[in-house]
Amino acid sequence: MNFCLNCLSLIIFSKYSRVIIKNSPQTLQQFYSTHKTYSFLSTMKVLFLISVALATVVARSEESGELKHLKSLKVSCGGHDAKVCYRCPLDPDTGKWNGESGCNGDCKWNDNRGCEPKIKVVSCGNHAAKVCYKCPVDPDTGKWNGESGCNGDCKWNGYKGCEPKTAAEIEEDISQFLRGNKEEKYY
Structure with a gap:
């Protein structure tokens, strides 16, 4: 996905910068000093650099395992774990809805909103x-x-x-x- 964004940014940047430069009789220095054109090119450069930086960070994080803990974060529902509190009332083994009795541990039952995180103070x-x-x-x-x-x-x-x-x-x-x-x- 990130690779596709990088490619798209590069294609858009390359295509439009060549069209603008080819159709302009000005020198490159005059070209960059033109406000409209310069701001467009600057925006494209920034977008490209951001997408490259994001792709690099994500790739390195995935390689080093830094993002693995985020996938395994869970809350305790009392007798079992869930990714988020609102899933606690549903028993993961049987698929049975336990309602308020399934909402304990890191979570609490709210009659209006169901199972939600306990607010720690x-x-x-x-x-x-x-x-x-x-x-x-x-x-x-x-x-x-x-x-x-x-x-x-x-x-x-x-x-x-x-x-x-x-x-x-x-x-x-x-x-x-x-x-x-x-x-x-x-x-």
């Missing part, structure tokens, strides 16, 4: 967010709280902002809390 201290880097923004007001909004499962790291704590840091927080040395910031 982190504790920011006094509110929750999907990921730590969103903790500094107050979800109710949209106000930027910076470091003071980054607690709980997350920590402030100066130039990187709010990021997840390591497992060791979470264990340390828990042990300090149990010893009474740390104020609870998990709500």
Whole structure:
């Protein structure tokens, strides 16, 4: 497929650039300085280079196996695996529709939408967010709280902002809390 796109780009580029050059009495330098013609040729060159680059990247990725993991990504439905959550209610062995009972593991049942991914959240201290880097923004007001909004499962790291704590840091927080040395910031 990518090879075909490369060939098509090359054919179009070759055909039109020859027609324009052959029918033009101007020198090549004047030809390139003409705005309309130059922009057309530039566009064709860019398209050709992009298609060659994409073909090269895909070919090298396929050779090295970098794309193989994408084909094997699956979600756990509880008792079996599926490529995506909405396929969990269908038993892959029997083809039987299990509905809500087939939707567990990485997925949850929604009465309106069926089986969908569980939304994972982190504790920011006094509110929750999907990921730590969103903790500094107050979800109710949209106000930027910076470091003071980054607690709980997350920590402030100066130039990187709010990021997840390591497992060791979470264990340390828990042990300090149990010893009474740390104020609870998990709500």
